Amino acid sequence: MPELQLLRADHAPALLAFEQENRAFFAASIPDRGDEYFAHFEARLAALLAEQAAGICRFHILVDTDSDGEGEILGRFNLVDIADGSAELGFRIAEKATHQGLATATVRRICTLAATEYGLATLRAAAALDNTASRAVLTRTGFVPTGEELLLNDRPGLVYVRSTAGEVRGA
Structure with a gap:
């Protein structure tokens, strides 16, 4: 059973492998990270972990753990720009983990964490119009389009919003 974990420095090798193995798949539906991301991966990860330590962001990974507690990363689920009771949600799931309900289940879990652990009342997300999978996940998990368009x-994409007011501890 995949496990949601807060991103740590020791996840670096598995995280880099996840991003490299799925780069073309991701680029078909979400903005590509670009060559610079991969060339400076360790520095970028260190900066992300510093932001997490400062409480600006919360970076989560979905790990398919083996018997040693280590495993392959199946997805990333991030809360960024945390301020004033809100944050922006971003997520990506490995190609081989699609169509299994993992993204939907994990976004629901992130919404619960946002409310119960991080004290967030509102989450925002954005998805490209042609990214039907992400838009479906957002809709299934209670996000609604705001009508705001962006690039x-x-x-072209849409902005979505969701209140976490209905979340309960332990859900």
Whole structure:
């Protein structure tokens, strides 16, 4: 059973492998991270962990653990720009983990964590119009389109919002 974990420095090798193995798949539906991301991966990860330590962001990974507690990363689920009781949700799931309900279940779990552990009342997310999978996950997990349009690397997209007021501890 996949386990949701807060990102740590020792996840670096598995995280890099996840990003590299799924780069083309991700680029088909979300903005590509670009070559610089991979060239400076360790520095970028250190900066993300510093932001997490400062409480600005919360970075989560979905790990398919083996008997040693280590395993392959199946997805990333991030809460960024945490301020004033709100944050922006971003997520990506490995190609081989799609169509299993993992993204939907994990976004629901992140919404619960946002409310019960991080004290957030509102989450925002954005998805490209042609990213039907992410838009479906957002809709299934209670996000609603705001009507605000934006460009995601020159691709038209929509902004979604969700209140976490209905979340309960232990859900």
